[in-house]
Amino acid sequence: MGASLPLDTPNDLPRFERLLIQLSARFISLQPAEVDAAIDAAVKSIVDTLDIDRCTLLRLYPDKASFTRVNTWTRGSYPPAILWERVTAYPWSTSMLNRGQAVVFRATDELPPEAAEDKATFDRSEAKSMVAMPLVVAGEVFGALNFLSMGAHRTWPDELLARLRLVAEIFGNAIARKHAQQELEQMLAFEQMLADITASLVSLPSGEVDRAIDAGLQRTARFLGMERATLWRFDADRKGMSPTHFWITEGPSMPTTASRHTLPWVVQQLGRGEAVQVHRLDDLPPEADTDLATLRALNAVSMLAVPMRIAGVVVGAFSLATLHAGREWSGAFVPRVRLLGEVFATALSRKEAERRVSEAQAEAAQHRERLAHLVRLHTVGEMSAGIAHEVNQPLVAIENYALAARRHASAIGHPELARVSGLLDKIVAQSSRAGEVMRKMRSMVRRHEFEMTRLGVGQTVKESLRFAEMEGHLHDVAIRLQLADGLPDVIGDDIQIQQVMVNLIRNASDAMANLPDTAEKRLIIDVGTADDLRHIQVRVADSGPGFAKGDIDRIFEPFVSTKAAGLGVGLSICRTIVEAHGGHLSARSGDEGGAVFEFTLPCIDEAG
Numbered sequence: 001m002g003a004s005l006p007l008d009t010p011n012d013l014p015r016f017e018r019l020l021i022q023l024s025a026r027f028i029s030l031q032p033a034e035v036d037a038a039i040d041a042a043v044k045s046i047v048d049t050l051d052i053d054r055c056t057l058l059r060l061y062p063d064k065a066s067f068t069r070v071n072t073w074t075r076g077s078y079p080p081a082i083l084w085e086r087v088t089a090y091p092w093s094t095s096m097l098n099r100g101q102a103v104v105f106r107a108t109d110e111l112p113p114e115a116a117e118d119k120a121t122f123d124r125s126e127a128k129s130m131v132a133m134p135l136v137v138a139g140e141v142f143g144a145l146n147f148l149s150m151g152a153h154r155t156w157p158d159e160l161l162a163r164l165r166l167v168a169e170i171f172g173n174a175i176a177r178k179h180a181q182q183e184l185e186q187m188l189a190f191e192q193m194l195a196d197i198t199a200s201l202v203s204l205p206s207g208e209v210d211r212a213i214d215a216g217l218q219r220t221a222r223f224l225g226m227e228r229a230t231l232w233r234f235d236a237d238r239k240g241m242s243p244t245h246f247w248i249t250e251g252p253s254m255p256t257t258a259s260r261h262t263l264p265w266v267v268q269q270l271g272r273g274e275a276v277q278v279h280r281l282d283d284l285p286p287e288a289d290t291d292l293a294t295l296r297a298l299n300a301v302s303m304l305a306v307p308m309r310i311a312g313v314v315v316g317a318f319s320l321a322t323l324h325a326g327r328e329w330s331g332a333f334v335p336r337v338r339l340l341g342e343v344f345a346t347a348l349s350r351k352e353a354e355r356r357v358s359e360a361q362a363e364a365a366q367h368r369e370r371l372a373h374l375v376r377l378h379t380v381g382e383m384s385a386g387i388a389h390e391v392n393q394p395l396v397a398i399e400n401y402a403l404a405a406r407r408h409a410s411a412i413g414h415p416e417l418a419r420v421s422g423l424l425d426k427i428v429a430q431s432s433r434a435g436e437v438m439r440k441m442r443s444m445v446r447r448h449e450f451e452m453t454r455l456g457v458g459q460t461v462k463e464s465l466r467f468a469e470m471e472g473h474l475h476d477v478a479i480r481l482q483l484a485d486g487l488p489d490v491i492g493d494d495i496q497i498q499q500v501m502v503n504l505i506r507n508a509s510d511a512m513a514n515l516p517d518t519a520e521k522r523l524i525i526d527v528g529t530a531d532d533l534r535h536i537q538v539r540v541a542d543s544g545p546g547f548a549k550g551d552i553d554r555i556f557e558p559f560v561s562t563k564a565a566g567l568g569v570g571l572s573i574c575r576t577i578v579e580a581h582g583g584h585l586s587a588r589s590g591d592e593g594g595a596v597f598e599f600t601l602p603c604i605d606e607a608g
Helices: 009-028 032-050 091-098 113-124 158-202 206-224 264-271 286-297 333-412 417-445 457-474 494-512 570-580
Strands: 054-060 067-074 103-105 129-137 140-149 228-234 240-248 276-278 302-310 313-322 453-455 478-483 490-492 522-529 535-542 585-589 595-602
Touching: 009 032, 009 158, 032 054, 032 067, 032 158, 067 140, 091 103, 091 113, 091 129, 091 140, 129 158, 140 158, 158 206, 158 333, 206 228, 206 240, 206 313, 206 333, 228 333, 240 264, 240 313, 264 276, 264 286, 264 302, 264 313, 302 333, 313 333, 333 417, 453 457, 453 494, 457 478, 457 494, 457 522, 457 535, 490 494, 490 595, 494 522, 494 535, 494 570, 494 595, 570 585, 570 595
Parallel strands: 478 522
Antiparallel strands: 054 067, 054 140, 103 129, 129 140, 228 240, 228 313, 276 302, 302 313, 453 490, 522 535, 535 595, 585 595
């Protein structure tokens, strides 16, 4: 064991007291920015005055279980202490200092048995004697001041310990004033920034909110010395979050989600409305192992994440992270960050509300236009019925005049009039055909009461084709009817079934209208018995472009149309008509492309 060098009280104490007087006078008038430099100079003076080997000022970590060195001076050839290194190997000494008690030993053998880990560490570092004084402000321990002899054992008289405790008080008060002043200045500046960001978001149009939030995140991160700032939105199932806005200076980009697979503990804490404060990643609890791996992959060193609430409900989170150095989060700082996060959340909520209102207004305008179009169509239908009636009158007259002319020609019996009689027969036939078309058109467009009768679907489909053939010819569509023999009848409304067929055929013709001239335009109508033999099945298949992705799921919804000028009511009405007849209307993509519409109608139960 090395020699013991007791302090020469008569000579050294007066010299040390003079140093104390100088320190007291110096530290009373220090500005916050001068404190660190003054402490550096003071610890060197203390080492020289007391003839010891090292003096170190340490700050207590938020976990209260470790320290970090913030100021130190080492004399002679001994290796200097590493600043900002986390000190964890002295659990007994740390617990003593946390209770406000000094740790004093002339030799490590004086340490109690429960300090075995501390003793082993002191012996490895060649520490012979030490005094560690707690730094206390307002009853709270926030650090320690160590006096260490490494070359020889030292005794520490009570008079000296009293003065070392006074040095710790001087340093503690100076650091507390510095931190209080810095925190006050930072809080005032932060509140000014908060007011500026809030004012910038209050009256912005919704289209400019995202840009303003991005600017606010950048300003906040730079003000606080952060490398990342992110806004998160909780998913619908509240098991994960997705980033909506972020600002990054460097390093890997943010994850696309935060979920139970990447940050489960963080998501759980935020979902409960609790802030997550991580000075260093090692501070995370054992249950956050998955979160620790994710944050390390993102090069994060420290993090603060606060929940964002709207009307008392947690809707997301605001997170800040550093990539290079740890960061402590004071009790006064966290609520202000939470308030800033809720300012962002409110702006996003207002933007979302304005978007929904705008969409609702646009949708209402579309509905009004569609309803107006329906009214116009109804008016045109009523007019068409009147026109059909009016046109039918001259057609009947033409037919009657032709019949009368033919009778006169036959009565005369002149050979040349035989050819005239043939032409008159053609006039009669075409007039009858035109009259029949007008009567059918009138029946299709006039107000129709639902009338269920026994009918043959094949005949109904044939009559429907007479209305659709003209549009098929217009688009060069080849229409082919495949009608099975011996089909049973159904009970239904002939006019309404024709409306379904006409609508499906017109839709198919429209779909093929824009195909290239070289493309085949084919429409096949297949009428037969369904697989269950209890229904008639009608299939309308075209060779058009088919359905776009997602269209099949929505084409039967009211006011949803795949055509630029479509109302989106035709297929919805068709499905309603078919279902009113006890059948079902569906759509699918064809095996060789194109679209296929199928509907069924129940057959008459002859046995019943």
